[in-house]
Amino acid sequence: MQKTKLQFKIQNFYFLVIVFSFAFFVFNFTEAEAAKLTLGSQIQEIAPGQQFQIDLLLDTENEEINAIEGKILFPEDLLELKEIRDGNSAINFWIEQPRLEKDGIIVFSGITPGGLYGEKELLFSTILQTKAEGNGTIEIRDVRALLNDGQGTSAKTTISNFQFSISKEVPGFEFQVPGFKDTDPPEEFKPEIAQNPEIFDGKWFLVFATQDKGSGIDYYEVQEKREYEIKSFDLKMVYPDPKSSWVRAESPYLLRDQELKSYISVKTVDKSGNERIVTLAPQNPISWHENYLIWLIIILVTIIIIITGAIGLYIRKKILWKGKIN
């Protein structure tokens, strides 16, 4: 009888081991499907007036994540946002580039075609400066990460906020802004001219995007300039156009020259001031007779010929007249 009881206890024990093991495994297996967003920094205790960097990192937990959005909230009475850096980001295209939406709230959303897979994928970094003493938390909110499955299925997400303490007792240190040695221009890129009836009333527009692996892209500028090129002499004659200056631009950019007769240059400047300019040749190059300068030259040459001829005739007449007198 006692033996039977013992066997029953052993069986129960085994059963419990199986149940707990299974539950543990299933729990872990489920966790593995959750993308984890972490706010990471090298320091947690900071002196007042000190700058420090917080990185937003994604652990995809064995899943492929191709789209992510969310918010970062920081206590504005304790911290001031100095800069957002997305150089070296694992996000290829920002739908909403990380920006301060309103006081203490940074919003972001972006995609990586093909999906991200990794444990410490950097999304972007923020550089903050402490304002006053106190304890606080930088929080991640409203996160949505989508699986690379062609349907936009939401992945489970977990977050890890960042807790900090600002105290005068903490020794200060000289904060070095990341990418301060960035001397490389932004990455090469190829702007594209497109037209679609669904945007800009079917007018021609320009799309462009690149990255800067150091400090990140600061801004883009576009210039549309009509030029007449005499290829055999490697000569470019600029069409007189006062509007052909550089203008700040975002992609998609509605082109001013809808006839596509201009050379279109896109300048991208990183946060360290390095720049790259890419120029697209006009799709409909202007012909020589459309260039006012050509006509100006022709008119000038014609005037010179007429004047020279007139002078010649005058001199000739004078010589002939002198001859007749003599």
Added chain:
Amino acid sequence: MTSESFFKKIPPLILFIIFCLLITDYIFAANTQINIKIVGVCGNGVVESGEQCDAGGSNGACPATCSASCTTNSCGGGGGGGGGGGAPPPSVETKVIFEGRAYPKSAVTLLKDAQIAATTIAGTDANFQISISGLSGGNYIFSLYSEDREGWRSSLLTFPVSVTAGATTKVSGIFIAPTIAVDKSEVKRGDNIAIFGQSVPNSEITISVNSDEEFFNKIKADVGGVYLYNFDTSPLTIEQHFTKSKAALNGEISTFSKTISFLVGTKNVAAALPTKAPVKGDLNNDGRVNLVDFSIAAYWYKRPLSATFKPIEVERLNGDGKIDLVDFSIMAYYWTG
């Protein structure tokens, strides 16, 4: 054997471990092994793979014998004189070489941060090599895809690479997933459904058919990389099922192909073959999903859609009448660059 004796003979912990291993094998199999290593640093004075020479700080233009990119200079004879002045420091090239397998004679496209950076044609053995230079040091997201002999596109194989400035980084072991198609969109239960596509010649193809129970079947691709498996649908229930395939050769294994669906029902209906154009995401109908489509979607992001754009959103995105993150995710999946 009673259940009592069964528990005695096989401790539950072992059962648990076996169970875990069965499932974790599947998880790990979902990811191919790509090798990334720095094979050469031009300018370090050591002749490494991919370099013809390396004289360290003496690399440069003639009269130096070794160029700044570690190739032998052809300085020629004659001339003379000149001289003086210090040689400028050699500018070393940052380069990444990609090696792997696609399909025989197929076009392979390399995307750098989601934009087309290079293309090449694989050999008859499906092996390919692509290199790109002019990069900065930093983290890049590279993607590769290929098109088989029918023009069907593989799924996008994406991986991050940390590129070291002034070094050559070699990424090997790339194995592009097979293409896949089925001959029926609906198959009468008990009839066969043909699952076919292309991969590396003579590779072992594993075909997964997902039901309540997942069926794995293996078949060898022919010398042209083509495979065809007739799957008996008798064990499948009458409902929608999914199939995908992966390839293995010489210890290297691809990721899974795209997943395609078919219905097990009461009749046979021929399936339309995969289209060359992306199924979704192509908003301007040019056969590609790229920055232009992204820009069109970005234009409508958080805006009420126009009457003319609504049907496009329904047909090519998720059809919920608005542009949000889900639509961009769909676009990112079908991305071609």
